Amino acid sequence: MKSLRPVTMLQFILIISSFQISVAFLSIPRELARHAGTDGWMVIFLGWGLATVSSVVIVKLMKHSPDSSILELIQRYTGVWAAKVAAFIFMIYYLLLAYDGYMIASLVIKLWLLPSTYIYILVLLLLIPTFQIAQHGFQAIGRHSEIVTMLSIWIPFIYISTLSNAHWLYLLPILKEGWLPILSSVKFMIYPMLGIGLVLFLYPQLVNKEKALPAMIISNTLTCIVYLGITLICYVYFSPDEIGEYNDPVISIMKSVEFQFIERVEVVFIAFYLFVFSCIWIPSMYLVSRCSASLVGKGQERYHLAVWCIVIEISFILYRPSVIESTQMNYALNYIGFMMEFALPVGILLYVAIRKKMGGGQRT
Amino acid sequence: MDEHSATNTKEENITKSLNESIGRIEEIFTNTPDLIIRKLCIKQTGEPAAIIYMEELTDKASLNQNVLAPLQLETGNPSGDFITTVGYVKPHSTWEELRLSIILGYSVLFIDGRSTAYALDTKGFPQRAIEDPQQEPSLKGAHQGFIETGSQNIAMIRRYIADKELKVKRYIVGQRGQTPVSLLYLEDVTQPDIIKALEERIQSIDVDTIINTGELAEFIEDQPLALLPQMITTERPDTAASQILQGRCVIVVDGSPSVLVAPATFMSFFQTVDDYSSRWSISSFLRMLRIFAFFIAIFLPGFFIAVISFHFEIIPLKLLLTLGESRGQVPFPPFVEAIIMEITLEMLREAGVRLPAPVGQTVGIVGGIVIGQAVVQAGLISNVMVIVVAFTAISSFIIPNQDMMAAVRIMRFMMMILASWFGFVGLVIGMMSFIIRLITLNSLGNSYSTPIAPFRAMDWKDTLLRVPLWMMNNRPVSTKSRQSIRQGKSRGWKEKK
């Protein structure tokens, strides 16, 4: 067990928050508008509640093994083979998340900035910084999230400047179609809140473990404030009849911002947003390499990482995904993510609690 | 060790016979016409003796007055031994040590009948007077810079820190050079791990000699292949002293006017000594300007190429028309144009360094104004590109540290290449790679990018802003110093009211 470098509170909060925001930021107003109309912003509160419940479960679970990640926990309670299966499942899950992240990032770039570049070239570009940093573990990832947060401070100000054209009446009346659309849209809030599962691996490296729960709540709250802000801004800018037409309302708003010194801010915004996108690939690829290293048992994580990067690149060369497929994958990830990050920790926690109660003890 | 010496001297002892010793000296030092052997008779004891010294490494006045005169003229020493009025006298009994002493400039006294020889300190090699440091001039600070003698440099630092905790550890590095390398630190402040690591690294160097501090830096740095420097090089004693007080170590190399400061963080390369002697508002402004200039110097040409080639829709309309017009006449694509201008500028810079001062200024004017103007009028380069390149050059000159400036010059080319291939996306990837490099570099175990990441709020007092001095009560957290309070009430008179 190599020594793990400590992660501070701020880094912890920002790793989780940036993981959650990075891809879902662009799609959340569209999804909520298409399924819940102008009352979609209330769904965010429900999503927050669900994520908080799950955070409590995860922290309680990890309290049983404060110095090792979920894989070692499972190994202690159920044996080596179950741990290998768990490692395999997590590996596939994070591979899916990383693939989804690369896909969306390169599709957005292809659509808005560089239409004629091949997608696998874009993915190759994106894999270079991933490889550079993901080999160094969560401490480097935490520092990266800090810097990305600092660099992204200007984005909210630009969005707030569009409020001068806001039509607040679009939000009224509240609950115009009743509660049903809101409740049925909660499932679309799962994907934006994925990231709490990182704690299953991140917990042992946290410096103040007692503050883990408040930290998770803070990061969920931060994420939801950002979502709420962007959703409200989209809703008051676009009329309810037209918002369903736009595929990326978040970026389309940027298109209409006019400054004196720069014409089309959204070009800079999208290029810059790659920084925020990277906050989902990097932890995912790191966890993929870590799970596969513990699965195979030998080999440094760096080499596993290199192998997986090459695998992803080859998969983009062989199969070029389209925007429609990315939407389908997002839908699927809602369900998969629910199982992995919401249902699975509950299951493991129940199992561990029952084992402890029955006096089963810990197997080495 | 033995591979480097020409002759195979064993640990031999000196014989009592004077003539043998002199014969031995002549054997060792063949083809050395500046070795002087002066035979004399000591008046006090009446023994025949010989003084052996290197002609230009000796301070002749001191030798004559403090050694030769008392030895030959004075009697009256109650202990009955020879008299010299030199400060430093060290007895040696092996040829190894003697050989070293002679070469280092000591004069050696052989006395017939004794098996020890005495090394007397009459060193007086040519050295420079203390002048304004060339590379780091300052407006308000002291105008003295380090010179090439290590002991003088240490003395200059001691003048700033009159503390008994200032320790000096001395190592000899280099087989043929025998360069004294000194490590200075505050014992109760500096983290012992840092001292141990530095000591280990210095002592494991196995080379002929170290001519400059830069070579030493390359041997003991964590990642010498990286573009960014991980140790600060400075020529100013006040900078070195303030770095020691912050909890860092200073390495003085004899023969080189720059000293090394380790460990360093990225932000420490943007701090100059003037920041602390000027008022805080102007210092903060200049600090922010420097950091801004750093990023401009790396990214501006790339940004310009990306905008012109890929994303010209972001240019405001009026600028678009003038830009299009000026680019319409140029035969080269923007990337080639930028490379031509950048290479020309780098050549001008190098040429300016080689030329003596008065000619250098003329070349600067000729190169800058005439060539730039002529090139634009001939239609080879657009005038906007000249502006961009000139602005970039000015921004890179603002960076206080030479190594960092050099890193900037190279990174700029990489960004230009990426921008010309992939536009903004390439530029962002380049930026990401740069930031990741910053994050993952470690200078002696300390992270390079503190206090930005990991975020240490206390250290931000001296990063972008320079808060008033009375607020900086602790040493920077990044140096992990053992004793971190460095001032109490620095404006105590205010509270007495």
Add this chain to the structure above:
Amino acid sequence: MRWVGKFIISVVSCILLVAVAGCANDKTNLEDATVPLALGLDVKDKKLHYYISAPVFSKDIQKKSREGGGVAEGLRQSRNHQDAQFPGSLAGRNFQVIIVGKQLLQYKDWFKVLDVMFRDPRNTITDRIIAFDGPMEDIFNFQAKDQPPLPLFIKAIVDSGSRSSATVKTTAQELHRQLYDRAMTPSISEIKIENNKIMLKGTTLLSRKGEYRTSLTYQETSLLHILKNEAKPGVSLTFPVDDLQQSLPFNIDNVSFSLGDISVKTKSSHENGRFQFNIKVKSIVSITEKFLEFELLGNSEEMANKLSKEMKKSMEALIKKCQNYNIDPFGYGFYARAYQYPLYKEAQADWGKELSRAHFDVEVDLRIGATGAVE
């Protein structure tokens, strides 16, 4: 051995990267591209025509812009035809204005022609949409020695006009919103050519499907802004105060004032089977021009009342005009949708018709704040 391995890997990846970067297909240098700044659309002989004006990047050529045009099936379909007329690759990324001819506005759903503006993300959507009554060639072949290039000029007059509320500023994005929103109908700027000069004419009001309905003058546009609650302080209005129409070149009973702080409160309700809108306009005005002999110092109340009455009359006339055409450029549908949602929902298929039945109650309360330097 390790560093040899790293070296080999980095060399190989550099070679790969160089090979890969050779396919930089997206690179178009500025001097190789033609950036059209103005687009004109019109219908002639039942065919859609397009016109483009692009600046010329060359110091030697006197004429600063090139024009092109032709018959189009669709904007993107005509790209090849457009490319044939201009050197360099055409890029639709910098349009400043889109001028639409009156003939085109006779057709329903003409806005679909501009679909490519929204679908291709590299196109601008902040270009101003302007209506023009007349043949499109007049504008695009308009060469005046004393004016800046055509697209810049038109954009500038529309922008400055909208700031002083002489016209509206509708960008493509805004027009998209106004058309798709069922609770309002669109309004765009209008220009004309008079005495060999291009000038602003006012505002054009369109129906729900984009068909031409009517035009508004400068003052009516200002009132439109006020009713939409988008008027900025500084809007200037002129009303006749007394019926002293003398046969003079100028009406001496006109009083002009500019509005300072304006507050417009709209309340919607539903009574007697139709919508009721209660509009209260309050403002502090400063008199800017007065021909009448009228003592303001003591009788400012009377003057304010007179002006309020006149303003109320004009506003009601404007609303009536819109109701006649079944349009709602003000956006009263928003209030109906917000506060009386179920009733609005029934009528949202044809809100304009519902609005024409609605009852409006306008109250104007002006207070004279300043009279200027002379009495």
